[in-house]
Amino acid sequence: MTSAAPHQSILDKPFVLDLFAGPGGLDVAGHALDVPSLGIEWDRSACLTRYAAGLDTLHADVSAVRRDAFESLPPEINILAGGPPCQTYSVAGKGAGRKALEEVKGYIERLMAGAPDDEIDADLEQLTDPRTALVLEPLRYAIQATRSANRDRRPYDVIVLEQVPAVVAVWNHYAKVLRETGLPDGTKYEVVVDVLATETYGVPQTRSRAVLIARRVGLGRPSLPPPTHRAYEAKAWNREAAKAVLQPTLDDEDMEPLDSDPADSGASGLAPWRSMGETLADPVGGHPGRRTPFLVRSNYGSSGLPGRRGVRTDRQPAATVTGRISRFVVFEHLDEHVVREGARFSMNEAGMLQSFPPDYPWSGTAQAQQVGNAVPPLFGAHLLSAALGLPVPDPEVLRRPWVPATKEEQAKLRSHGCGLADSCTARCPDPADQAPARSSAGARAKSEAG
Incomplete structure (x- = not known):
């Protein structure tokens, strides 16, 4: 499903955990590369889209899964990926995240030093916009993997993150501590960080993203994906x-x-x-x-x-x-x-x-917001390919119509993701609990692709 060159992944069996998975941009990228994934997503409509697309999903709060259900995640997961919500960092928003960048760097240092979760959580509650703290979740997952009681679980081999350009300062600090300090158990990573333009990878839109690719020491130096198309000026x-x-x-x-x-x-x-x-x-x-x-x-x-x-x-x-x-x-x-x-x-x-395949089964409400918030799949495929040492992805794979899941397949996916085959359950996030609460006007005013 990629180019004719043989697959020579640095991992024998790559398996992605996609935090803040949205409607499935990175999962579709993995599908194009024959790399399985499990996505965690808060938004009900985005989950409906994922189920309709046949993507393995947990309808859950990323933070809650880390706190309360981390041990239930498949231990064979060896790639951590994610694009935390960007509204507070975006130029379009009020910029609480931009103002808190230095504060966030301090939290990164404390997490790497092994500060207790409850102490960190109590302090994070004081941030102006609680969503700002979500940019720390990938690091907290990486740390949690080192504390697992499951002997089959090990530190993630590869980490792939993307966000709006304003977050490059956070990714650079991630890179510094992953290289120099290492996780609390001593695991260190080789890391590259940069801001990339999606049109230089064949996505038919101009969109800049701050990306981080990390490999556990011993797996070789990571590199950024080479561009395949010229930049639009x-x-x-x-x-x-x-x-x-x-x-x-x-x-x-x-x-x-x-x-x-x-x-x-x-x-x-x-x-x-x-x-x-x-x-x-x-x-x-x-x-x-x-x-x-x-x-x-x-x-x-x-x-x-x-x-x-x-x-x-x-x-x-x-x-x-x-x-x-x-x-x-x-x-x-x-x-x-x-x-x-x-x-x-x-x-x-x-x-x-956005480079999604034709006929992708957009479902639920706020579908335009789902589209705008998603990782462009072709760009995501280039990131995963570079992170894993795979050949450059074949864009034609993503230009073929997507075949939606059958009703039976959707019911099975929803039973796993929500708890019932046809509805959400008490374990699913309540939109009313989201902080700050979203009004339609406010969401539109702050909206930027994230």
């Missing part, structure tokens, strides 16, 4: 657009986007970034195809200016897909004189712009 695009009367077009001979640097023109060995039009043009599965040229006006500010709306053509990658994707306005060019407002992106199309 808005200024270069605008210069090229000014040289010609640029009309969005989906004619077969014009399907390639303009080069961000025409002088480069393949000299780098990298493919051009992938455009919205290239991604959505052809019918596939339940997607009817979008052959009519279009423009997209995003629903949020461009270049940091709230009053300006970002506008891109079908020959460009999408702007960052967030929970507002359903409100992006699509204008269709019927001819050089006629432009009309066309159908807005369906959830299937929005998912495809």
Whole structure:
């Protein structure tokens, strides 16, 4: 399911524990690489999507599983992955996490020194926004694995984390202590950290993510995934657009986007970034195809200016897909004189712009938010491939229609994840307990892809 090169994973049987798993971006990435996973997710609708997609899931609070049910997790899990909720760190939010970065670094030091969980928890309750503490959960899971009473469980061999760029300072501190201090049992890791652009891995949108890849000492030095596509540069695009009367077009001979640097023109060995039009043009599965040229006006500010709306053509990658994707306005060019407002992106199309396979079974409510919050699967596949020493993933695997789980399979997954085949139980998280409580307006105002 990847390239023709043989699999030579650094692990004999890789198995991912995906914290804050969302609707399944990293799990879909694992599926494309034949790597099994178990996801822990709080949100009920995201879990419904996961069950419909056939993904192994625990509908639970990540913190509660660590405290109360860690020993019930499969001991063969050897990869820890996660993208903690980013609202308090995001540029779109109030920034409680950004203000607390130095404080969070202090908690990291205390955790690595073996401070008791109850003492840490009591202090974390004093943070302005309790979600800020969730960025510590991957480290707390790594530590908990060293305290397990199960002799078959061992420290995680590989750790893969991703978040918004503002969290790179936290990942750098993670890297420092994992290399130099080590976990309380002495386990140390080789670590790489950087901010990567998803369009350089074939995802048809511009989206920057702070990533951390760690390998337990003895498993070799990790490296970042090599880019496969050129970076999108808005200024270069605008210069090229000014040289010609640029009309969005989906004619077969014009399907390639303009080069961000025409002088480069393949000299780098990298493919051009992938455009919205290239991604959505052809019918596939339940997607009817979008052959009519279009423009997209995003629903949020461009270049940091709230009053300006970002506008891109079908020959460009999408702007960052967030929970507002359903409100992006699509204008269709019927001819050089006629432009009309066309159908807005369906959830299937929005998912495809995130590199989810066509026909991915988005379920429950707040589906646009699920799409926007997800890890782009193709990007996730590149991260896992680099972390495990696997060949570069084949993007065509993720362009094939997804086959949903049968009703029987969904019932089995939900029995495991929720406790009953057809409903949640008392062990499932109560949305009313989420802190701070989400209002629809507040969630929209703070929403950024996380």
